[in-house]
């Protein structure tokens with residue numbers, strides 16, 4: 001079993017304060033310098049005078065690496081995803097991205113039927129070392145630019161799934177993803193990118209994090225215990241890690257000590273850390289922005305029920321988006337996205 | 353084409369490959385009817401000139417992608433038939449260790465990606481290989497087989513456009529056998545030829561007699577040369593016909609007897625034999641000998657497949673991830 005990697009420890013790491021965007025860019029840059037086979041594909045990612053992708057992650061990379069390595073594609077998600085799969089089979093390490101995670105559905109065949117399965121159906125002879133980066137999360141852009149899609153991909157054997165919540169994890173996991181020999185779907189939450197202006201909806205979240213100057217990699221399959229507590233375990237990912245931490249603060253004022261676990265990767269999933277925590281606290285809340293039914297929280301609930309039923313002192317609760325498309329109106333969107341208040345209430349209910 | 357440009361040996365080699373394709377399919381058909389193979393099969397009898405003509409123009413290091421109808425492509429690419437047969441028998445010695453089956457046969461180490469059974473799905477994969485070849489400065493090309501049914505898929509359009517703007521070394525090969533399952537191509541495509549679409553991407557397009565192995569070879573060689581010398585992709589359309597139904601369960605009632613009979617007169621193997629006999633390339637007794645030698649190779653393949661072990665049930669769990 002892995003030792004839970006503590007965020008509190010990480011803030012003591014020597015380094016600079018970076019946003020997730022900067023951390024991701026550094027990861028790409030370091031891996032591209034290290035390995036000629038790493039190339040980028042996506043829309044508007046390297047255009048001179050452009051914006052470095054929808055969220056500026058690739059800004060400046062085409063200047064350093066040239067348009068042969070930072071490939072600007074037409075608006076052809078299915079096509080360029082398939083080309084990335086083929087290029088990975090051919091020996092490159094492509095990092096493709098969609099401007100919004102929602103567009104992964106256009107590329108679903110190439111990801112789920114080809115990238116995920118070619119190793120298996122070749123009897124283990126092939127590998128598909130590619131990364132697909134995808135921004136997720138509701139940001140008042142409505143139903144087709146705000147979904148959280150992790151659960152869909154967690155359900156496809158053959159794919160790896162990462163969903164970091166902070167700059168340190170984002171950089172370390174992306175570097176590992178690029179070196180992996182399996183296809184990785186790499187989810188990034190738009191409100192965590194740390195850019196200013198239109199992303200101010202993120203409210204009072206701490207979006208900058210300490211990132212060491214020295215190179216480091218983070219393994220997949222190691223969750224991070226970002227807060228210790230004895231009364232309840234809250235398991236979350238992406239933006240919901242931050243909301244869970246805020247909820248834990250409120251709960252502490254009411255003498256409930258919540259332990260918060262950031263899953264960091266969904267495939268592979270660090271079951272040990274979750275089981276160990278639940279066996280101490282006896283209570284479990286799962287928080288995700290992905291919708292409720294069939295969401296990854298259901299899988300966590302089922303596994304915990306299977307492995308830790310004897311330790312449970314109350315029902316398992318999920319605090320998630322409802323089973324609806326993402327609405328536009330802020331008043332509805334605020335209802336849709338799990339709030340700190342909802343997390344607090346769910347905890348109090350099961351702690352009674 | 354001017355056949356004299358090809359050595360006698362080469363021409364006879366192409367003939368034997370076509371025979372091997374056809375007789376492989378016929379053997380598989382009878383084994384299947386005897387219930388000795390699980391699953392279903394999509395057979396390609398009648399399309400041998402296309403499979404062999406294209407593969408003959410490819411080199412070691414080139415990559416071929418294929419479809420749900422891949423048996424003849426795999427045979428023509430030179431994957432030993434015993435490994436193909438073993439895969440159809442679901443044995444661990446099969447080219448995909450029993451995890452692929454009929455619709456995924458292939459072996460990338462031998463120049464053919466496991467076949468892709470999503471119609472059109474292999475088209476971007478071939479372009480991706482081509483991108484890697486270009487980027488890694490390898491002198492290789494990707495060749496991509498797909499049916500007439502694939503040309504109305506979105507990835508067909510997206511991929512050919514990208515291959516064109518990036519001058520990727522890929523040859524797109526449409527085996528136009530007139531039908532996608534029971535749907536006749538004229539009913540789902542307004543232009544008269546698939547190759548006409550090439551102009552929409554600014555690349556050369558060409559329709560050739562897909563039942564003439566030398567025509568197919570020449571057209572593919574030209575397209576592959578073009579790709580290899582950095583001039584980008586070509587869209588080839590090979591006009592051909594499948595003699596069998598779409599899959600094992602299809603009696604083919606949507607095609608008229610007259611149409612089938614007319615195409616059988618253009619049988620690429622019969623045509624080759626007739627021409628070869630009149631030009632003195634082959635004699636009747638030699639044809640008999642070739643058939644006997646192919647028969648023997650297939651007997652060995654079946655014996656190999658039958659005597660091979662099945663995979664363990666638990667092997668279901670392996671090969672999902674590389675690490």
Ligand SMILES: Cc1ncc(C[n+]2csc(CCOP(=O)(O)OP(=O)(O)O)c2C)c(N)n1
Nearest residue numbers: 421469470471499500501502529531532533
């Ligand atoms: C995306 C997709 N849709 C439908 C099918 C079912 N299907 C299998 S083969 C086929 C017809 C394909 O026709 P064509 O591309 O002309 O190839 P042919 O069978 O003639 O070799 C269909 C519809 C499929 N395999 N994939």
Ligand SMILES: [Mg+2]
Nearest residue numbers: 499500531532
């Ligand atoms: Mg067809």
